[in-house]
Structures are given as structure tokens and as C-alpha cells.
Amino acid sequence: MTVDRLLPTPEAHDLLDLTRELITRELAGKADDFEARGEFPREILRTLGHSGLLGLPYPEADGGAAQPYEVYLQVLELLAGSWLSIAEAVSVHTLSCFPVAAFGTERQRKMLPDMLGGDLLGAYCLSEPQGGSDAASLATRAVADGDEWVVNGTKAWITHGGTADFYNLFCRTGGPGARGISCLLADAATPGLLPQPRERLMGLRAAAPAQIVLENARVPRDRLVGAEGEGFAIAMQALDAGRLGIAACAVGLAQAAIDYATGYAKERDQFGRPIGRFQGVGFMLADMATQVSAARALLLAAARLKDAGRPFSIEAAKAKLFATDAAMRVTTDAVQVLGGYGYVADHPVERWFREAKLLQIVEGTNQIQRLVIARSMTG
Numbered sequence: 001m002t003v004d005r006l007l008p009t010p011e012a013h014d015l016l017d018l019t020r021e022l023i024t025r026e027l028a029g030k031a032d033d034f035e036a037r038g039e040f041p042r043e044i045l046r047t048l049g050h051s052g053l054l055g056l057p058y059p060e061a062d063g064g065a066a067q068p069y070e071v072y073l074q075v076l077e078l079l080a081g082s083w084l085s086i087a088e089a090v091s092v093h094t095l096s097c098f099p100v101a102a103f104g105t106e107r108q109r110k111m112l113p114d115m116l117g118g119d120l121l122g123a124y125c126l127s128e129p130q131g132g133s134d135a136a137s138l139a140t141r142a143v144a145d146g147d148e149w150v151v152n153g154t155k156a157w158i159t160h161g162g163t164a165d166f167y168n169l170f171c172r173t174g175g176p177g178a179r180g181i182s183c184l185l186a187d188a189a190t191p192g193l194l195p196q197p198r199e200r201l202m203g204l205r206a207a208a209p210a211q212i213v214l215e216n217a218r219v220p221r222d223r224l225v226g227a228e229g230e231g232f233a234i235a236m237q238a239l240d241a242g243r244l245g246i247a248a249c250a251v252g253l254a255q256a257a258i259d260y261a262t263g264y265a266k267e268r269d270q271f272g273r274p275i276g277r278f279q280g281v282g283f284m285l286a287d288m289a290t291q292v293s294a295a296r297a298l299l300l301a302a303a304r305l306k307d308a309g310r311p312f313s314i315e316a317a318k319a320k321l322f323a324t325d326a327a328m329r330v331t332t333d334a335v336q337v338l339g340g341y342g343y344v345a346d347h348p349v350e351r352w353f354r355e356a357k358l359l360q361i362v363e364g365t366n367q368i369q370r371l372v373i374a375r376s377m378t379g
Contacts, residue, residue, distance in 0.1 A: 334352065
């Protein structure tokens with residue numbers, strides 16, 4: 001099904017056409033093989049970067065495309081509808097470029113063209129084995145030693161871990177709590193920065209994360225991003241935008257599941273007619289379509305607030321919560337529409353069902369989103 005998109009400029013229409021062309025040329029037919037092998041598609045990400053899709057919301061002066069977030073998120077949606085591991089990788093990389101783009105020194109910002117152009121892939125190291133949702137309690141510590149920071153600790157669930165060219169390391173340089181956290185920009189070749197074997201995931205196996213162990217890792221002092229103690233604020237600002245990215249991935253995945261289930265329901269005959277004409281299946285498809293339309297509207301409303309320079313944090317939390325919950329429901333129902341065939345790997349709904357679950361967890365679990373929303377209501 002073709003989604004009717006209201007786009008702000010003719011250029012945005014061209015960008016979505018380019019995205020569809022790249023999907024057909026570079027992504028189509030490759031997901032199952034890469035996912036089965038658990039191989040990260042680094043060269044595909046490089047190709048997308050060289051085509052301009054890894055720097056869409058960043059200024060042209062930095063090597064980006066100066067696109068509104070409203071447009072960038074619709075590109076992500078299209079990518080997710082084809083291959084979620086690619087879309088999630090684009091979202092995480094875009095998130096990983098934010099600290100340098102928004103807070104970097106003039107010297108650090110010289111890296112942005114390569115970051116946004118796809119030659120340097122980024123990773124965002126906030127979570128830890130004992131502290132995911134409670135990011136302010138992170139234990140990784142950086143101690144100043146002459147012209148370097150000496151970093152010790154472990155980061156967990158790091159997308160692009162072991163594949164990235166640069167790592168945003170959120171670590172403690174001061175006392176307890178959020179105000180003691182800083183952000184360091186580390187190269188992949190940093191001595192003592194040790195990627196571990198990738199996690200074995202239920203879904204998104206091509207983009208599986210890894211722990212990053214830091215054993216006396218030495219990062220130059222001039223790789224401090226922003227002011228010392230400003231790291232937690234940088235992390236939270238990045239996550240607000242990152243939640244919109246995950247919501248867009250959820251919408252794209254759910255739309256793909258609807259399209260596939262609808263096509264199946266039109267072709268599968270039982271009791272003398274297509275199963276889509278039975279109320280039990282037709283009503284299910286109607287509910288699926290309504291949930292995805294609502295999720296897309298909520299997502300784009302939050303994006304327009306961001307584009308207008310207005311507060312959007314709470315709306316981002318709502319969009320992430322609703323869209324990822326909707327994706328889980330829709331992919332579950334898509335499996336049900338296909339019946340037994342939905343449970344076998346011959347049909348993609350089985351993979352989409354497994355992948356949807358992760359979206360309810362990453363960039364802040366949906367329980368955290370509810371906490372954020374509730375606090376904004378109750379003060």
C-alpha cells in the first residue's frame with residue numbers, strides 16, 4: 001500500500017524517491033541472508049552515506065543535507081519497511097553524530113563531513129551492564145592524566161560495537177549523579193578500547209550490539225565533547241531525537257507487516273472466498289491500519305515541533321511509546337492473519353514479529369517513556 005505523504009518541499013519528494021531507488025538497488029533481497037549470518041552490512045551503510053542518507057538532518061556546512069526532521073523520519077520509515085537493521089543503524093549513527101555536531105570544538109567538527117558522509121560510522125556508549133534505564137548512575141570513570149583521559153569500565157548494548165570508527169563514551173569525570181558525567185569522543189583504534197563478541201539476539205541479528213570494555217583506555221584531553229560535567233545533558237538531548245528515530249523504524253516495520261498481511265488476505269481462499277472478506281480478518285486489518293496511521297501522525301507532530309524549535313521531549317516519548325507498542329501488536333496480528341504460515345521463516349512476518357520486540361526496549365524502554373510522560377503531567 002502506498003502511504004499518502006504530505007511533504008514540505010519538492011526536494012523532499014525527490015529524496016523519498018531516491019530512498020526507494022536505493023532500497024530497490026541496494027537492500028532488496030539481502031536482509032534474510034545477512035540476518036541469518038548475523039553479518040553487519042557495513043558497505044551498504046557506506047553506500048547510503050555516500051548517497052546523502054546518513055546526514056539528512058544536519059547542516060550542509062557540516063556535510064549534511066539540511067532536511068527537516070519530518071522528512072528524515074519518513075526516510076527512516078521507508079528503510080525500516082525494507083530492512084529494519086539498516087534503518088536502526090542509520091538512526092543510531094545519526095544519534096552518534098549529535099554530540100559533535102551540537103557541542104563539538106572546531107577541531108572535533110572537522111570530522112563531521114566524514115561522519116555524515118558514511119566513511120566514519122558511529123556508536124553511542126551510554127548503557128552499562130548494571131545501569132540501562134538509570135543512566136545517571138553509570139560507573140565508567142575517566143581520570144585526567146596529563147594530556148589524556150584514562151577510562152575504565154564497561155559499556156553494554158552498543159550498536160555498531162566492534163564495527164564503529166568512533167565512540168561517544170559517556171563516563172564519570174566528577175562526583176555522583178548526572179552532573180558528574182562527561183562525554184568523550186574516542187577512535188576505534190584507541191588503546192584499551194576492547195569490543196567484545198556481539199550479543200546473540202532474537203531479532204536484528206545483522207545489527208547485533210556488543211559490550212565495549214575499557215581497560216586504561218587513553219583518550220586525548222581535547223576529545224572532551226562539551227564542558228566537563230555536561231555529558232548527561234548531551235546524552236538526554238540526543239535521546240530525545242533518537243526516540244523519534246526508533247518510532248519511525250516502528251512505523252515502517254508495522255506498515256510492511258500490514259502490506260504483507262493484506263496481500264495474503266486477498267489471495268488466501270477459505271470457504272470459497274478470500275479470508276480478507278471475513279469480518280474476523282477484515283476487522284483485524286482495519287485495526288492494524290488505524291494503529292499505524294495514528295502512530296505516524298503522532299511521530300510527525302513531534303517532528304514538526306522539533307523542526308520549529310519548540311520543546312518536543314514529551315511528544316517524542318509519546319511517539320516512541322505508541323509507535324513501538326503498535327508495531328508489536330501489528331506484527332503479532334500479521335502472524336495471526338497468515339496462520340501457520342506466519343510462524344515459518346518462508347514469510348517475513350515471522351522476522352518482523354521478532355524484530356518489533358526490540359523497539360519497545362531500545363532508546364529507553366516503554367516503561368521509561370511512561371514515567372517521563374507521567375512526570376510531565378504530575379510535576
